[in-house]
Amino acid sequence: MKVVLENLTKQFLSRHKKGEIVTAVNHFNFEIPDGQLIGLLGPSGCGKSTTLNLISGLETPTEGKIFFGDEDVTELPPEERGVGLVFQNYALYPHMTVEENIIFPLQNLKGDKKMSKEAMHQKALETAKLVQIDSLMERKPKELSGGQQQRVAIARALVKIPRVLLLDEPLSNLDARLRLQTREELRRIQRETGVTTIFVTHDQEEAMSISDLIIVMKEGVVHQIGKPQEVYDEPTNLFVAQFLGTPQINVFSGEIRDGKLYIGSEAVLDVPDKADREVWVGIRPEGFIPEEDGPFTCQMDRVEVMGRDVSVVSTHPQMTGRCVRSIVSSENRFAPGQKTVRFRLKPHKVFLFDRESEERV
Amino acid sequence: MKKNNLKAWLYLLPAILFLGVFMVYPLIDVCVYSVEENYNFASQSFTGVGLGNFRFVLSDPYFVQALKNTFIIVAITVPLSTGLALLISLGLSSIKPLRNAFQTIYFLPYVTNTLAVGLVFMILFKKTAYTDGMVNLLITKLGGQSVDFIEGPYWAKMFVMCFYTIWIVMPFKILILTSALASVNQDYYKAAKVDGATNGRIFRKITLPMISPTVFYLIITGFIGAFKAYSDEVALFGTNLNAAGMNTIVGYVYDMLYGDSGGYPSYAAAAALILFAIVFTITYINLTFSKNKVQYM
Amino acid sequence: MIEKKSASLSRVLIYVFLTIWAVIVLFPFYWMVLTSLKSFASYNSEYIPRFIVTEPTLQNYADAFTTVPLGRYFLNTLIFTVATTGLMMLVIVPAAFAFARLEFKGRNLVFALFLSLMMIPTELVIITNYVTIVNWNLRNTYLGLILPSVTSVFYIYLLKENFEAIPDELYQAAKVDGTSDLKYLVKVMIPICQPTVVTIIILKVIECWNSYVWPRLITYDPDYYLVSNGIQEIRENGFGRENTPAMMAAVVVISVPLIVLFLIFRKRIMAGVSRGGTKG
Numbered sequence: 040m041k042v043v044l045e046n047l048t049k050q051f052l053s054r055h056k057k058g059e060i061v062t063a064v065n066h067f068n069f070e071i072p073d074g075q076l077i078g079l080l081g082p083s084g085c086g087k088s089t090t091l092n093l094i095s096g097l098e099t100p101t102e103g104k105i106f107f108g109d110e111d112v113t114e115l116p117p118e119e120r121g122v123g124l125v126f127q128n129y130a131l132y133p134h135m136t137v138e139e140n141i142i143f144p145l146q147n148l149k150g151d152k153k154m155s156k157e158a159m160h161q162k163a164l165e166t167a168k169l170v171q172i173d174s175l176m177e178r179k180p181k182e183l184s185g186g187q188q189q190r191v192a193i194a195r196a197l198v199k200i201p202r203v204l205l206l207d208e209p210l211s212n213l214d215a216r217l218r219l220q221t222r223e224e225l226r227r228i229q230r231e232t233g234v235t236t237i238f239v240t241h242d243q244e245e246a247m248s249i250s251d252l253i254i255v256m257k258e259g260v261v262h263q264i265g266k267p268q269e270v271y272d273e274p275t276n277l278f279v280a281q282f283l284g285t286p287q288i289n290v291f292s293g294e295i296r297d298g299k300l301y302i303g304s305e306a307v308l309d310v311p312d313k314a315d316r317e318v319w320v321g322i323r324p325e326g327f328i329p330e331e332d333g334p335f336t337c338q339m340d341r342v343e344v345m346g347r348d349v350s351v352v353s354t355h356p357q358m359t360g361r362c363v364r365s366i367v368s369s370e371n372r373f374a375p376g377q378k379t380v381r382f383r384l385k386p387h388k389v390f391l392f393d394r395e396s397e398e399r400v
Numbered sequence: 401m402k403k404n405n406l407k408a409w410l411y412l413l414p415a416i417l418f419l420g421v422f423m424v425y426p427l428i429d430v431c432v433y434s435v436e437e438n439y440n441f442a443s444q445s446f447t448g449v450g451l452g453n454f455r456f457v458l459s460d461p462y463f464v465q466a467l468k469n470t471f472i473i474v475a476i477t478v479p480l481s482t483g484l485a486l487l488i489s490l491g492l493s494s495i496k497p498l499r500n501a502f503q504t505i506y507f508l509p510y511v512t513n514t515l516a517v518g519l520v521f522m523i524l525f526k527k528t529a530y531t532d533g534m535v536n537l538l539i540t541k542l543g544g545q546s547v548d549f550i551e552g553p554y555w556a557k558m559f560v561m562c563f564y565t566i567w568i569v570m571p572f573k574i575l576i577l578t579s580a581l582a583s584v585n586q587d588y589y590k591a592a593k594v595d596g597a598t599n600g601r602i603f604r605k606i607t608l609p610m611i612s613p614t615v616f617y618l619i620i621t622g623f624i625g626a627f628k629a630y631s632d633e634v635a636l637f638g639t640n641l642n643a644a645g646m647n648t649i650v651g652y653v654y655d656m657l658y659g660d661s662g663g664y665p666s667y668a669a670a671a672a673l674i675l676f677a678i679v680f681t682i683t684y685i686n687l688t689f690s691k692n693k694v695q696y697m
Numbered sequence: 698m699i700e701k702k703s704a705s706l707s708r709v710l711i712y713v714f715l716t717i718w719a720v721i722v723l724f725p726f727y728w729m730v731l732t733s734l735k736s737f738a739s740y741n742s743e744y745i746p747r748f749i750v751t752e753p754t755l756q757n758y759a760d761a762f763t764t765v766p767l768g769r770y771f772l773n774t775l776i777f778t779v780a781t782t783g784l785m786m787l788v789i790v791p792a793a794f795a796f797a798r799l800e801f802k803g804r805n806l807v808f809a810l811f812l813s814l815m816m817i818p819t820e821l822v823i824i825t826n827y828v829t830i831v832n833w834n835l836r837n838t839y840l841g842l843i844l845p846s847v848t849s850v851f852y853i854y855l856l857k858e859n860f861e862a863i864p865d866e867l868y869q870a871a872k873v874d875g876t877s878d879l880k881y882l883v884k885v886m887i888p889i890c891q892p893t894v895v896t897i898i899i900l901k902v903i904e905c906w907n908s909y910v911w912p913r914l915i916t917y918d919p920d921y922y923l924v925s926n927g928i929q930e931i932r933e934n935g936f937g938r939e940n941t942p943a944m945m946a947a948v949v950v951i952s953v954p955l956i957v958l959f960l961i962f963r964k965r966i967m968a969g970v971s972r973g974g975t976k977g
Contacts, residue, residue, distance in 0.1 A: 095594055096593075096594075097590055097593070097594070116593070117590075117593040117594050118593050118594070118595075118596045118597060118598065119596070120594075121596075122594060123594070124590075124591070124594040126587050126590070126591060128587065130585070130587035130588055130590065130591040132588060132591075132592075132605075132606060133610075134609045134610060143592075143595050143597070143605070144595035144596055146601075147595055147596035147597045147598070147601060148596065149596075195591075195595065196594075199595075199596070404799050404800055404801050405801045405802055407795075407799060407801075407878065408795045408799040408800075408801035408804070409795075409801070411791035411792060411794060411795035411799065412791070412792050412795045412807070414787065414788040414791065414792070415788050415789065415791075415792035415811075415848060415853065418788060418844075418847050418848040419811070419814060419848055419850070421829070422822065422826055422829075422844070422845045422847075422848070423814050423817060423822055423848075424814070425825065425829075426821065426822035426823075426824065426825030426826055426829075427817055427821060427822060427825075429824075429825040429828075430821050430822070430824055430825055433824065433825075484718075487714070488714075488715065488718055491711045491714055491715050492715065494711060495708070495711060495712070495715075498712075502715055502719060503967070504960075504963060505719045505722055505723060506718070506719070506722060507959070507963075507966075507967060508722060508723075508726065508956070508959070509722060510903075510970070511903055511955045511956060511958070511959040511966070512907075512952050512955060512956065513906065513907045513909075513924065513925055513928075513951055513952060513955070514907065514909075515907075515909055515925045515928050515929060516924075516925075516928055516948040516951050516952050517725055517726075517729075517948075517952070519928065519932060519944060519945075519948055520725040520726075520728055520729045520945070520948065521725060523728070523732070523941060523945075524725065524728060534728065567721070567722070570718075570722075572970065575967055575970055575971050576971055579971045628818065628820060630910065631909050631910060634909070634929065638929075638932065638933055639913075639929060639933065650820050653820060653824070654910070654914065657823075657824055657827055657914070658914060665824055665825075665827075665828055668824050669824055672820050672821050672824060673821070675818075675820060676818060676820075676821060679818070
């Protein structure tokens with residue numbers, strides 16, 4: 040089912056400063072397509088969890104509407120929205136067994152949706168099998184590992200065949216090894232059920248690896264929406280460019296003059312169709328090609344061997360970060376004690392942002 | 401280690417002394433007293449060892465009356481006070497403004513002297529030659545008959561007794577229940593809402609099970625406390641509880657102790673041990689019952 | 698919209714319900730103060746009790762202090778409370794420290810024994826304590842009142858838990874700095890656990906101030922009565938039977954100190970009681 044957010048806004052009174060209004064979600068307009076896995080991405084406090092709460096009905100919007108398909112659900116309380124929500128700490132009912140936890144939503148169905156005990160048991164079993172915890176039905180939550188608990192939470196959310204499935208930071212409570220595994224699980228489950236799924240995370244790697252679409256948010260405002268690769272390759276502003284990508288994009292202060300990009304005194308790239316202005320220059324780590332007489336000179340700091348690639352750490356007077364990191368092929372050789380390193384830049388890995396607005400130029 | 405041993409025992413010495421003299425020794429002593437028959441305090445002599453004291457106590461009509469009174473008080477006040485406290489706590493938990501004000505007011509009885517306030521209750525409920533009293537005023541306004549709750553019929557006295565007892569024990573229960581309710585993670589309620597549960601279902605299936613250990617604790621301690629009822633009675637009816645027909649088991653114990661010619665510590669001991677046995681049994685029953693009902697998570 | 702209406706309706710009902718109980722709780726206090734301000738004559742002339750006082754008077758308070766030794770009862774209770782609480786602190790602090798900090802043989806066993814003592818009801822021990830006090834000729838003395846009331850295993854338990862929560866590293870650091878155990882106890886542990894210590898003191902004060910049974914049992918000399926059995930005395934043999942407003946004045950005077958204490962330390966008291974309750 041597609042989810043349409045129309046002008047969605049949520050404001051709170053600040054808890055820290057009296058009388059001040061905090062806008063957690065600011066006029067969010069978007070149509071979330073049916074059956075896709077969407078990653079809602081952003082730093083802490085950007086409004087992504089609030090958006091999730093608004094969609095589930097646990098919070099009511101200050102302004103705007105929410106539609107599930109063609110139905111306006113803005114006024115519906117959470118118990119009537121048919122949403123599945125997986126909490127960050129799972130919120131499994133500690134006094135109930137796994138099976139009882141999963142069955143609980145089915146017991147709340149009313150009217151013609153009511154199911155017989157047999158049918159409920161069947162459905163719970165099916166859903167448990169889907170997330171592979173059918174062997175743990177009689178256990179209590181405290182007897183399960185973190186990963187198992189999460190799967191129970193997912194089963195509980197899915198068992199009523201929700202219109203939308205929401206997950207709040209599903210991977211942040213898991214250890215690194217489990218995270219990779221669970222990522223794939225989420226992807227698989229979403230494919231199998233076909234339910235429109237939105238998950239919230241601050242980890243851009245996670246979001247990029249499994250989402251069909253990512254939405255990047257900051258301070259309540261949506262900065263960019265698109266397929267992961269698109270957003271990575273064509274960021275609309277400095278924030279998005281910096282937020283995605285590991286290691287982080289290298290940002291320099293630069294200038295466009297007479298159709299050339301200058302960083303410091305060096306003209307590093309031709310940019311024929313751009314007007315003169317001062318810019319931020321973002322260069323992805325993979326955008327550096329070491330060349331003996333390349334136009335861009337940096338002061339060499341050290342070289343870190345990564346096996347397949349080599350990470351060259353250097354500095355430059357125009358850099359805004361603590362160092363410049365470039366990932367280059369290990370075929371490149373560097374002399375020990377080498378003081379400078381010169382690069383040629385790959386044009387499609389260089390992004391220019393207006394100094395003031397930080398918008399892509 | 402050796403040094404610590406000495407030091408530790410030194411530190412524990414005062415506590416051991418006090419506890420030994422005023423707790424451990426009495427415990428043994430009471431048991432001894434209870435089986436020394438016909439104990440005469442003045443001469444500190446007794447005729448023999450046996451269960452004669454117990455027989456006397458159990459056939460003493462005053463004791464039987466006290467037993468009856470105590471059981472009635474327990475049966476009425478424990479369920480009522482616990483249920484009422486639960487309702488009030490639920491109410492408190494669901495409102496934000498004025499919550500602190502209400503909690504402060506509700507806690508007042510805990511810090512007041514039950515004898516002092518008991519006096520006020522006595523005045524409110526008593527019918528004298530001068531006036532019918534506050535409560536009777538209300539009753540007659542509502543169309544009923546005025547009754548002397550302090551020196552009138554048995555059921556009236558029982559009523560005041562239970563009412564006062566509930567009034568006194570509520571603060572503690574309300575406090576414990578509100579903190580138990582507050583300690584339930586809000587996420588469970590959110591999850592239940594998203595799971596489509598109505599408020600009624602949430603209460604029955606989530607809230608109640610999660611506070612059941614606390615409710616149970618209150619029931620057990622409630623029973624134990626109610627069996628020991630005494631000073632609240634005195635507050636309402638005065639020290640001569642037998643005359644008022646409102647004696648309790650503990651009252652009987654003290655009567656026996658404080659009686660003429662130095663008292664009858666043997667009877668008192670026997671009665672006290674009987675009380676202890678009753679409380680112990682009831683608590684045991686409660687605990688076994690709880691294994692089935694209470695959800696330990 | 699209908700939902701919103703029923704939500705507000707249930708809200709109103711909840712408030713009504715809560716207010717009813719609040720009135721039930723407050724009314725006796727109100728009545729207490731009210732009556733204490735009515736003159737003897739006007740009180741007795743009210744066939745139908747009145748809710749307000751037309752000519753308030755403080756005469757009753759004067760009577761309360763002069764006709765019976767209310768001041769004396771107050772003093773006794775004060776002495777009893779301070780001495781008992783003080784003594785208790787001297788006893789339980791080292792004991793809690795020993796259990797929490799000192800490693801010694803049999804520590805767990807002894808602590809378990811202490812805990813088992815908590816199960817002994819006062820009604821049992823009071824009998825022998827009575828006999829003991831009589832035999833030691835301590836009836837009608839402060840000592841007789843104080844000694845048996847000093848210890849409570851429960852407070853040792855509470856304090857011990859609190860002491861245990863202080864990390865070992867602090868103790869070790871202090872040792873390296875050359876601190877003796879006693880100094881550590883006094884200069885570090887007690888200040889850190891100050892909230893619990895204060896709570897224990899306050900709870901004990903409340904307990905002592907309201908103590909009735911024990912004083913009643915062992916004192917028959919009015920010079921040694923505490924406020925509770927003092928009140929009982931007044932009510933039965935003193936002016937209580939006739940002079941209700943004066944009685945009420947006495948009651949108000951007795952209740953005020955604790956209520957004031959409560960209002961000041963409200964949060965602490967409630968937190969302490971609730972922790973004590975849940976630990977049980």
